[in-house]
Amino acid sequence: MSNAITGISDHLEPRLASAIRRADSVRLIVAFVMESGARLLAPELKLAAHRGATLKLLTGRYLSVTEPSALYHLMRELGSAIDMRFYSGSVQAFHPKAYILDSGDDADVFVGSSNVSRSALTDGVEWNYRLTKAEHPDDYAKFSATFDTLFDTCSEQITQDVLKAYALTWKRPALVRVAEEAEAPLQRGYAAAAPPEPRGAQIEALHYLQQARAEGVEKGLVVAATGVGKTHLAAFDSLGFRSVLFLAHRQEIAEQAHKVFASVRPGSTLGLYTGERKDQGAGVFFATVQTLSRPEHLEVFTPDYFDYVVVDEFHHAAADSYRRVIDHFRPRFLLGLTATPFRMDNKDIFAICDDNVIYEISLKQSIDRGLLVPFTYNAVYDPTDYNDVRIANGYYVIEDLEAHLAQTNRADLVLEHYLRLAGRRTLGFCASIKHAEYMADYFSSHGVPATAVHSHQSQVDGTLRRDAAVAALERGEIRVIFAVDIFNEGVDIPSLDTVMFLRPTESYVIFLQQLGRGLRKHPGKRRLTVIDFIGNYRRAHYLPRLLAGENPWDER
Template sequence: MKEITLTTDRLVDTLLDCIRKSSTIYIVTAFAMKSGAALLKPALREAAERGADIKFLAGDYLYVTQPEALRELASIHENMEVRLWRSSGISFHPKAYLFEYPNGSHSIIGSSNLSKSALTHGVEWNVGVREDEEKQLFDEASRKFIGLFYADHSITLNLETVKRYENDYMQFHKEHPNLAKKWSIQEEEELMLPDDGPDEPGTVVHEEQESYTLLAPRFAQIEALKQLHTTVEEGYRKAMVVMATGLGKTYLAGFFAKNFKRVLFIAHLEEILHQSAASFLKVLPGRTAGIYNGREKNPDAELLFASIQTLSMKRHLEVFDPKQFDLIVVDEFHHAAAASYQKVLDYFTPAFLLGITATPDRSDNRDVYAICEGNVAYHIDFLEAIQKTWLSPFQYYGIFDETDYSKITWRGTQYDQDELTAAQLRTEQAEHIFKAWQTHRKTRTLVFCSSIRQADFLSASFKEKGFRTVSLHSKQKQVNRKAAARDLADGNLDAIFIVDLFNEGVDIPSVDTLLFVRPTESLTIFTQQIGRGLRLHPDKEHCVIIDLIGNYRNADVKLSLFDTTVPAGAKERIIQPVLPETCSIDLDIQVINLLKELTKKRQPRRERLLANYEMVKEEIGRRPTYLELHLHGEITANEYRAESYFNFLNWAGELTEEEQQVLLHHENWLKELERTGMNKSYKMIVLAAMLERGPDNWYKPVTAREIAPFFHRYLTSQDYRKRIDFSDGQSKKLWEYNEGKTAALIERMPMRKWSGSSTHELVCFKDGKFSFQADGSNPVLFQWTKEICEYRLHQYFERKSSE
């Protein structure tokens, strides 16, 4: 049964009643005011204390949301999730209050933002829909909400992110004082959406998958399976496989799943769920497969394929026992750093977690390595796959784009859409693009565009010249996407102009030309899009890649996808990359000159380190440890080692007066730890054993026999690939624990060698006793020493496993 009501005043009364009885509370408002947060705070705290699933999302559009409101909301309860939508200047106007309780749901959607006036006496219209058993509106609205809540545009609110927002808020209102006055008087006012709003995320077109004639591993899958089985034998519980698009990652996961009874496969696109289920059943025909998303729910299937948007909701997540699945596979693992994935992965405790991806670029997906503890079981990029003839070769043409992107406003994550579109929708630009395409193209082209308007404009321009084209995007209702993909594959279309489609989970093997007419803002997306043209096909000798390169941000970074290794003694990065023999790259001379200039103008080193540090600090809400900086940063913590991480923190103004004094007196000791050579892990294992004795005793003399049990236990651990240092001919003899032999190794290797190489004689080995010449009783120094030890051990084994 449904009941529909219209509320035009005192919405707060309805909200408070719903909050008091609901187990699920999802709220999204464009703007949040302190007055509104204060109205709901007591009821929300009470709901959080009884275990309700509470999520609140506010927007930063025009910096109307008050920082005080965000602090108020974030302080209500640790179990309440509060996030902020970073709009980058694009309108953000939803207002919805969604509640679910034991015998029904209540969805309220209308005009009221979170403010006292909007919830009490303001002129507002809100439609409420109560549903009993079939909660269609609530379920659909919840899915949409979760998609927004965990989107890349939203960030978790903590002390650091609120502080950053407050600085931006103050700066904006300083530059727009009249707007600030207007909002302070009226508290909030509706703003109209522009005619051309942001592109809606659309469904993805899929071509029929080519079936395997023999359902057995092939090519890279054989190598990857071998490495995965070795990983399991070594005691790992998590791993990532990086395989270029087109090498069969989903089938690989299916072959690996043979050894596990209950399997959960997680994807972020619903179309991938059905496609992946079909692939798994070809490999495991005797199993039962089920879908778990907003429309289908088959929780008891042996092979369960779940949408992350649905699974991340508390009420759906708690349908399952945390130990219910033996294997969890995360598709497109580069998305797994998102909060929605983290919530799911933190809940389950499978025997093994496998992440599969083609694009784990660190700058875009820094947290992915942390999720699998740095364990990359197998890695093959598209260049190596081309070298092995497993993917199609390519001919890359870098065409100079005269558009001056320096005059287009950068909105934090992308260029201002209106300004970018105005620069792109020029007849002379369309002619330039057409000429480049006509010169280099083959038969079937995908064109990657920035916006719907650009895709429509260029498609129409090409059509006027007699070519068969369509534009596909979220607002295209006249063209069937699957039919368009089939027409392109069959040669009935020359080109498809697309916007944010065909990036993942889509295969048209016959595509032989890729045309890029958009700035490259993400290496991950650029790699995915290149993969659309590299699948093998009988009618394709190679793929042509036509790329317009202008002075946009990070234009010089995209060539890092190719082999740009700098030879010893070289003063600058090579602009002409080294490629497989079957491939070629041809850059306009203007492009070569542009890339050299952009490389010279890269952000100064310290500023780059500071930006990376501040990003990680905001993400975790406090000053990161050495290891956290390494795992969550866009760049590795190794780059901080040249001057010492703690010297950097001092330069950045992040140390207290007490910490500054510790740094002044113990700088040499910290540098000793950060820079001492490590051909083996032994030095840091000895230090880790000594740190186990606590802050008052860690630096005091110790014998090798005292260290021996910890040392042996650590290097024969099942948790990490620590055993690699016990694999050479000499140390293999130490697998069976013998205190005397292990102690002799410790004395000979880490203790004597470290003592002999210490630059400031801070490490001492005398009369069979090993110690550090430092006033280690200081708790700050103890903590910093522990951080360095933890980081260096992790970084050492991460490096060794990649080798």
């Protein structure tokens, strides 16, 4: 077998895996580590650690190519068995790619072009060369001694604090985005053939959840932008628990969570507990708060029935119905999930989880890391005078909004800016059902195929059912869906490239949820276009801080 590995018909990973299986010492020195590569090598490294092998990794952080999630994955899988360090020498350039694997009196050294990434190790055109200590003792000695010098004197140990600081400021470099787009078809093939696994920020959150429980924490909150994958995170985190409750505020959300957990926990018995369906004997229940909060249903479950409780949309947790459920159960761990902990009524939801915000990644951070697509925000002046709209119980009166917004001059303004700014697939959020139907009729009559979707879900007057409307939008049969609140949660249209806000923003939570409908990644999608018609309505001045990921209520 040739010692030259060229990446045409042979690749480094099989040779490397074989050497790791024999090794009693593993030393890796690479310019960068990607999550895909860390995931690929972790099983072999874990087996080596169990045999008592020493594991050392020296990598770089120059240009921020090394992914924090890769290091969190290794830390989570290997713990203290691996000593990971960042290169910190005076010479900024750091480009080695070498793997030194000692086994008794001999050793294998692989030197070449492969960093720790799936493509570099398995299917890329990478040139590497293998030499052995027995055949090339002088070369081995130089590589070995130089690694030890750099590791011992030109490095910073990757502790929890060091990795957290790196992760907080990390942005996905443009060159990584380009490489990912090129690899996307292959990565989708791998994902389709394999069971679901934690990705990106999910890996980081799982690490901190595991650490928190090890320190005795029994309740905690994860704050992550819409689209990061909070439901999958909860499913992965629940794997160490026998009985689980997932609490949602809508049946559709419960049903979608059921599907996610079924893919992550195929061996578990799953059941629904909602107004329409009440399963029995399940180990994992998905319940709606409207049903479970009623005394006759809470009594079905003893306080210690569930080991693990997930409260979705935790910003609702201050409501009486949620508190009845939360106060009834005594799980080993309670996990709250939310995209934003900001509440309009200033109620403190942090106290419900003992002020433990275990992990947080803002909308801005999610975009910087490439977990969501960036967006262009277009604030369009809206001459509508909201001073003439009545307010009842803190909100604009719908009938007054309809009268002001469902007008030809307002619709002309919306159409004008839609034609100038929008992409191929648009979702427009309206003030009411009548407003949505008016806008759908107006756009259709002006040559832009559109439909209104609302809770009535009839198929008359140009209104399609929601699923049919989404399918028509994706096929290009219609260009715009006008909706009220039915698309706020639980509906994913990754191909959506434009969101229009045609009504005043009164709820920060709803605004971010609606914005999040368009931020999911999709092949060929580079960014989301946001068209927001800004008038003199209340709270409009909070939007810049909200979009920056800040709490709009904080005083400056």
